[in-house]
Amino acid sequence: MSAMEVNVASQPRLTDEQLRTVVQGPGDVEWRYEMRRECQEILPGLFLGPFVASKSLETLQSLGITHIVCIRDAKEAFSVKPRFPGTFQYMTLDVEDNEEQNLIRLFPGAKDFINTAIANGGRVLVHCNGGISLSPSFVVMFVMQYYQLSWEDALHMVQNRRYCISPNGGFLTQIKEYEAIYKANIAVASYPQAHRQASRRKRTDDDDEDEENRLEDRKRPLVKEESEDMDPNAMEMS
Template identity: 30%
Template sequence: MSVSQITPKLYLSGLDAALNPSVVSSRNITLIVNASGLESMSYPHPDTVQVLPVPVQDKPHAALSHYFDLVAQQIDRNQSGKTLVHCTAGRSRSPSLIMAYLMRYEGATLRQAHELVLQQRPYIRPNAGFWRQLLAYERTLFGSNTLRMVSTSAGVLPEVVEHDKDTTAYCVNI
């Protein structure tokens, strides 16, 4: 039941942590983004916690990108407390949504967003379809891509696209 702090106001977890009252209260969570695919769940503190459902399965063809802007806007607007984004295991859907938020509201490239989330939660692994959607989102936001997908023996994985300027120095705006 691990909870990963991505920024001072943004957390990532799996389902178990999101349903734990002490996790929610001790971190002052006021918004939970439920990307588990399960729509009807009973969260702790229902009077003080807003829940945003993202009814998408962890399948490469699932249209997670339809929720990128909505989720990013809700995270950005949550000024009363902190946000917890979760899916079932905290490995594919929820990190993808967080990377989209970091691109949209923190100005991170996809490479920077991926590095930040991976640093805080080393076992993330968005599926290939979510990667394609994140790449398209980055291209829409910035006009180019900082990553590309390559086939490896471990499956399709992101690879850094070389650029003239160094994009490794990234800090989330606090």
């Protein structure tokens, strides 16, 4: 487990006021259409944007970017690709940008990459081609778990910083499903270790007892001894 994952897991629950502030985001930003071609900081050290934002070395360096998650449709591999592999550390995910694509299966690898980068003082840009549906879905799932938000609040939080995002219907369904998944993982992780050990010991004891019973059953004769059932006088003539 990386240091960032520990921090995420132990992050204190936000007060209602803090939650509203986080979700609402900066209120002094006036969204302009051309900002679709730029990247925006969603939470400290995590940026979201389109592929075009990853093509400017000057911009990336001015933002202090150290790691880039390049998410692309497999058909776009010839054009949407790492541009500065010698300068930044990349993670490239080839997916299908359609409603049937399973993002939840791919998300843990991306989450670990982002966690490790930020834990080591890095700054991460997550992008797809347009920065509208595919990469925002990953970022929504990340901030959902980071701040332990509902899927609606996580979606609004990202939208309030990058107004143009719009995950497709299939991705939105998976975002909703991920809320139950991350909450279940937190519940399991927070369950007292002593209780887990006691439960394992009880299962082990029960298994041992079952095995002893099975061995005892095998030792019992399947047919009673002839002397136990036979009437000694049965064969005598009356």
